[in-house]
Amino acid sequence: MEVIAIAEPEARWPWEIRHAGTVVKRSDGRFATAHDAIEDGKRRLLTLWTGEDRPPISRRLQGPSNH
Secondary structure, three states: OEEEEOOOOOOOEOEEEEEOOEEEEEOOOOEOOHHHHHHHHHHHHHHHHHOOOOOHHHOOOOOOOOO
8 A cells, every 4th residue: 555645736735545556545634745644644544554444445355265
């Protein structure tokens, strides 16, 4: 997964968390600098990684299939 800051015309920076190029989470707010946006995104990435805030797209069974 990666955290990126998105340049916006109004000079405010939102962030996105992407997995294999697919956006799994976007920031609700916008930040004054790209650095601030990325730092906030990194904090959110931790909750995604630990499963506390995992979006439905990444909720899959991790064990062997019984098919």
